[in-house]
Amino acid sequence: MWVLDDNIQKIINAIAEKDTFTEKELKKKLKIKENEIRKVLYRLHELGVVYPIKTVVIKEGKYDYEWGARINDIEEIYKIIVERELEKLEKEKSSLPEMVYMCEYCDLQFDFDKAEEYDFKCPECGSILMPKRNLRICEIEETIQRLKDLLVKARQLKLQITN
Numbered sequence: 001m002w003v004l005d006d007n008i009q010k011i012i013n014a015i016a017e018k019d020t021f022t023e024k025e026l027k028k029k030l031k032i033k034e035n036e037i038r039k040v041l042y043r044l045h046e047l048g049v050v051y052p053i054k055t056v057v058i059k060e061g062k063y064d065y066e067w068g069a070r071i072n073d074i075e076e077i078y079k080i081i082v083e084r085e086l087e088k089l090e091k092e093k094s095s096l097p098e099m100v101y102m103c104e105y106c107d108l109q110f111d112f113d114k115a116e117e118y119d120f121k122c123p124e125c126g127s128i129l130m131p132k133r134n135l136r137i138c139e140i141e142e143t144i145q146r147l148k149d150l151l152v153k154a155r156q157l158k159l160q161i162t163n
């Protein structure tokens with residue numbers, strides 16, 4: 001999950017402090033690779049948080065890119081990002097079966113219909129398939145919790161800045 005990455009949070013926090021900035025400024029300040037910075041800026045652009053202003057020619061063949069921030073409220077920025085990601089995760093979660101039927105020996109898993117078709121026995125080794133909570137659902141729930149924690153953190157950051 002991109003927004004849970006430390007470097008990405010550094011980039012977001014730096015953007016919230018400025019109305020305009022360039023990629024090289026961020027690179028120098030944060031010591032993060034330019035292509036990593038640009039990738040985050042493109043994502044934030046898609047979400048309406050930043051907008052490209054212009055290419056700056058440093059010297060022949062060397063360029064920098066100037067960007068502007070549409071939103072400076074750090075809590076608001078995280079809210080926009082987190083809400084979009086939560087929406088995607090909830091959608092994925094609701095499309096997954098809650099339980100899967102597993103062969104612990106072969107590390108295979110099946111949904112209910114498939115497992116029933118095999119008479120709840122592993123088609124490879126013949127041992128009984130055991131019902132287990134879908135691991136992907138556990139992962140999604142963990143990520144959802146981390147995203148919610150991030151919103152709390154963003155609120156605290158905002159309070160630090162405004163006080």
Ligand SMILES: [Zn+2]
Nearest residue numbers: 103106122125
């Ligand atoms: Zn098996």
